[in-house]
Amino acid sequence: MSDTSPRPSLRQLIETGGEPVLVGITPPRRSTEPEQAAEIAGRTLERLAAVDVDGLILYDIDDESDRNPEQRPFPYLPTMDPATFHDTHLAGWDRSVIVYRCVGKYPEADLADWLRSVDTDRVLSVFVGASSGDKPVHTHLGQAHELRREIRSELTLGAVSITERYTRRGDEHLRMLDKQERGVAFFISQVVYDVGATKSMLSDYFYACRERGVAPRPVILTLSVCGSVKTLEFLQWLGVDVPRWLENTLRHTEDPLTESYEQCVSNARELIAFCRRLGLPFGFNVESVSSRKVEIEASVALAAEIRRLLS
Amino acid sequence: MSDTSPRPSLRQLIETGGEPVLVGITPPRRSTEPEQAAEIAGRTLERLAAVDVDGLILYDIDDESDRNPEQRPFPYLPTMDPATFHDTHLAGWDRSVIVYRCVGKYPEADLADWLRSVDTDRVLSVFVGASSGDKPVHTHLGQAHELRREIRSELTLGAVSITERYTRRGDEHLRMLDKQERGVAFFISQVVYDVGATKSMLSDYFYACRERGVAPRPVILTLSVCGSVKTLEFLQWLGVDVPRWLENTLRHTEDPLTESYEQCVSNARELIAFCRRLGLPFGFNVESVSSRKVEIEASVALAAEIRRLLS
Numbered sequence A, B: 001m002s003d004t005s006p007r008p009s010l011r012q013l014i015e016t017g018g019e020p021v022l023v024g025i026t027p028p029r030r031s032t033e034p035e036q037a038a039e040i041a042g043r044t045l046e047r048l049a050a051v052d053v054d055g056l057i058l059y060d061i062d063d064e065s066d067r068n069p070e071q072r073p074f075p076y077l078p079t080m081d082p083a084t085f086h087d088t089h090l091a092g093w094d095r096s097v098i099v100y101r102c103v104g105k106y107p108e109a110d111l112a113d114w115l116r117s118v119d120t121d122r123v124l125s126v127f128v129g130a131s132s133g134d135k136p137v138h139t140h141l142g143q144a145h146e147l148r149r150e151i152r153s154e155l156t157l158g159a160v161s162i163t164e165r166y167t168r169r170g171d172e173h174l175r176m177l178d179k180q181e182r183g184v185a186f187f188i189s190q191v192v193y194d195v196g197a198t199k200s201m202l203s204d205y206f207y208a209c210r211e212r213g214v215a216p217r218p219v220i221l222t223l224s225v226c227g228s229v230k231t232l233e234f235l236q237w238l239g240v241d242v243p244r245w246l247e248n249t250l251r252h253t254e255d256p257l258t259e260s261y262e263q264c265v266s267n268a269r270e271l272i273a274f275c276r277r278l279g280l281p282f283g284f285n286v287e288s289v290s291s292r293k294v295e296i297e298a299s300v301a302l303a304a305e306i307r308r309l310l311s
Helices: A010-016 A034-049 A082-089 A108-117 A141-151 A163-169 A172-181 A195-212 A229-237 A244-252 A256-278 A293-310 B010-016 B034-049 B082-089 B108-117 B141-151 B163-169 B172-181 B195-212 B229-237 B244-252 B256-278 B293-310
Strands: A021-025 A055-058 A096-102 A123-128 A157-161 A186-191 A219-223 A282-287 B021-025 B055-058 B096-102 B123-128 B157-161 B186-191 B219-223 B282-287
Touching: A010 A096, A010 A123, A021 A293, A034 A082, A034 A293, A055 A082, A082 A096, A108 A141, A123 A141, A157 A172, A163 A172, A163 A186, A163 A195, A172 A195, A186 A282, A195 A219, A195 A256, A195 B195, A195 B244, A219 A256, A229 A244, A229 A256, A244 A256, A244 B195, A256 A282, A256 A293, A282 A293, B010 B096, B010 B123, B021 B293, B034 B082, B034 B293, B055 B082, B082 B096, B108 B141, B123 B141, B157 B172, B163 B172, B163 B186, B163 B195, B172 B195, B186 B282, B195 B219, B195 B256, B219 B256, B229 B244, B229 B256, B244 B256, B256 B282, B256 B293, B282 B293
Parallel strands: A021 A055, A021 A282, A055 A096, A096 A123, A123 A157, A157 A186, A186 A219, A219 A282, B021 B055, B021 B282, B055 B096, B096 B123, B123 B157, B157 B186, B186 B219, B219 B282
Antiparallel strands: none
């Protein structure tokens, strides 16, 4: 990338197979006072100023306790609507955002309103279905896809891809193809710790695309540091397969943050080499599943490191 | 290793946590004429002359068709007794050998005779149990262990470790500990292609040893190149988990031999770094599961490359 030409927008990067680097954040709790939310947003933008990221992902958090009977290591607390957080507090962010939508939370009319109003130059979205099949929902994923196609097909839409679903059922790559047929332009993975299984999913996806004569869509690979045993347990509660050897290492080390950071860098290297060699468009997203300051700061450092690895 | 001090024997390397490099070979078919067997042995020693390996593994091949109802990609043909092959044709080999013993094939008296006669300075052994539980056997693994303890406890004995059994049942590391309690001084793994699962097994083994206050035994990690789709299918028939992404790569590439060779080198690097950091004694064994000349030659080259990686 030459210094004189401006970096393309996230939309362009996705369309042209660029290698975007994103940072994923969770909006503040819904109970947060406006001044405090503004302060949180300000601190986030300050941290990100040092890193050349192509976009911010704003998660939409749903109560997923139905999905997992085990006790959630961190309590579930309702968070601000990511679109509201963006509009109200992130005016200082001049790059793209990807607004997640747990579509089951919203009546169709509300989703339609938002789709009509959204600034599709700056905002992309990822629709997420319900966390379990028997959860009552306002809008099903299929309905949400149809709604977008009808009202706002210019909104660049992504979908999630989950390595662990690939490991259990073996068909995640086919689900990705289905979503792609419904207009999905990119994928964002769940947090990746099982690199081998992720490579297998990507490989199966790549060759299934080739067989059908369609171009593979970029897969944004999500990495997340793990600074404590509690964070490790939260990742596992969220459904992330952490390889047993790494779990052992993180449980026995004095410094899980550094250990997991180094592992994330090594995983990024391996995934970059793999995707480039295969010819699969990809990018990275870095998030912190915990709200501890050291873990958030390590995430930002990781995003910067990945940007260097990609250059 | 200084050039002036002789390299320790395989026994010493195993006792002191050295990092031995071995090459595994299958004796010629039982129907081979003596002159031809001598020629095969000569060619083997010639190839190995260029590589500084610490020992030769001589496999004892059993008809394992009971284990897998799928058709065996390469036909099963009875092979020479590895001890006989060693005595008769490998006099030119001045380093150690590890003679495998599929103990179920031998009546206890025969096994006892061999145990009494074996030169324990040059010969180590690995006892292998039956390939399936309902196979009729002459001697059970437990009996063989007891026999050795009674008649020839100075024979350094190894056992196999199987990553895929760890993946399926999760207790392979505990089986290793049991074998260790019965006098096993080292382990030799089945062919490793699933490095992540192998690291997990090694990690669980290491921490289980620590918990019981016993020293972990060296685990010799077996690598094998894969020069064709037929060899790939034979590896899978043998029960080796080849990661799906690598299977796809090997099926789609023009040059599976180079591809798998590079993957083996990369796997060796990862396993070396992992074991050294963990503090687990280890070594490598390279074998070719096919008898094709290019694959055998690539195996010898791989052994040489691993020797360089370890130095």
